[in-house]
Amino acid sequence: MLNASLRQLSLLLSEKKISSTELTHEFLTRIKVLNPDLNAFITTDEEKSLNQARLADEMIATGRSTPLTGIPVAQKDIFCATGWLTTCGSKMLSNFVSPYDATVVARLDRAGMVNLGKTNMDEFAMGSSNETSHYGPVKNPWDRRAVPGGSSGGSACAVAARLAPAATGSDTGGSIRQPAALCGISGIKPTYGLVSRYGMIAFASSLDQGGPMAKSAEDLSILLNAMVGFDERDSTSLQREKEDYTRDLEKPAGGLRIGLPREFFAEGMSSDVSSAVDAALAEYRKLGATFVEVSLPNSRLAVPVYYVLAPAEASSNLSRFDGVRYGYRAAQYDNLEELYAKTRAEGFGEEVKRRILIGTYVLSHGYYDAYYLQAQKLRRLIAEDFTKAFEQCDLIMGPTSPTVAFNIGEKCGDPIQMYLSDIYTSAASLAGLPGMSIPIGFGNQNRPVGLHIIGNYFREAHMLNVAHRYQQVTDWHKLTPPESGN
Ligand code: GLN
Secondary structure (H helix, E strand, O other): OOOOOHHHHHHHHHOOOOOHHHHHHHHHHHHHHHHHHHOOEEEOOHHHHHHHHHHHHHHHHOOOOOOOOOOEEEEEOOEOOOOOEOOOOOHHHOOOEOOOOOHHHHHHHHOOOEEEEEEOOOHHHOOOOOOOOOOOOOOEOOEOOEOOOOOOHHHHHHHHOOOOOEEEEEEOOOOOHHHHHHHOOEEEEOOOOOEOOOOEOOOOOOOOEEEEEEOOHHHHHHHHHHHEOOOOOOOOOOOOOOOOOOOOOOOOOOOOEEEEEHHHHOOOOOHHHHHHHHHHHHHHHHOOOEEEEEOOHHHHHHHHHHHHHHHHHHHHHHHHOOOOOOOOOOOOOOOHHHHHHHHHHHHOOHHHHHHHHHHHHHHOOOOHHHHHHHHHHHHHHHHHHHHHHOOOOOEEEEEOOOOOOOEOOOOOOOHHHHHHHHOOOHHHHHHOOOEEEEEEEEOHHHOEEEEEEEEOOOOHHHHHHHHHHHHHHOOHHHOOOOOOOO
């Protein structure tokens, strides 16, 4: 049951071999046993989950089910969910019970999925290791000394440790793909604008994009079908005809032209990651793919550009947390100014404060032209590199992360080293392109390695097809971490 695909679960449910209540119960029990050590969930609420499961069982009994009805899902704590504590990993929202649903949550609810709980994450999604969470670090189920990646570390851990069959994540500069890679699962960040940002707590609005995390590409395609869609409450939501992301899964991969960016296969990638990537590419060659070297000359600037633009937007988005309307409020203050200052000083963690300072600085008069405006221009050049590359190839492949998961505490004291975890993922985010990661083996200390697949805009169905073909001839996505940890 724990290793079943979403299709298999759906079949078991519709054939009444198991009820959603039983299935939900099984995962909740597993969470109770394993979560105290793994720390993947910030909040669970058995009663709420089981109530939803009962409703799902009714939907099934009355023939109103969708392919996802009755299947439990873990929600990243960045998504508002009615009546659920929604903390975004921060002390600032440690008392915030959402009065409304994010569109992603509402859509999965409507499909009949059961919310298993809210997963741990880096504070306000700022981080690559889940260590900035107010709720403490999450452990990597493959090696509990290691980080799960971030910021969707709780969701990645939950899926990898089989605490949930699927989870939601959000990706601003790599936060779905990098933790998916580090935890040995599959994750996709769709084209910017496909999944509604309504009710997804804002970090950097021009980059933030929600997406699914699951065991396989097939599972991702089923989840994406329910998550994608126009939403008038998100001003950057795209109005497009509805697609079935499962439609191309079985297409053969022959004739596929894979672009390998020179810049991604240069120094920086550790040798264990490089061997796993080479082996995965060899598998694609067997499937009939050909390779072409492409160049993304401006991608070397992606990390610095990202770390100007994302903090700039964050400094603006996070100005709403002032202790007045909701969330944390300092206990003692003498005037309004002090209420703001103390609330923010006490409510935000160190990394969030660092981003607010950087963001305020690059937007300030006198520095705006030198940093913010310059970064915007470079963002355009980074996107244009991809446009050129896609004239020569159908998809781009490379490593998702330069190394396998590092140890908890290893990079905490060095923000620059931490920021470099996004070296391969941030360029696609800046360009608004879809990107995904799939497990392709293990590197040093038997920690998972992910393959990064970047597609042109709206090529999700094709990317999922290409990932699925690989998963039909390999078993990496089926492997489960040792139960006891290391
Ligand atoms: N690690 C990156 C950061 O800290 C990306 C985070 C994300 O995608 N939410 O900003």
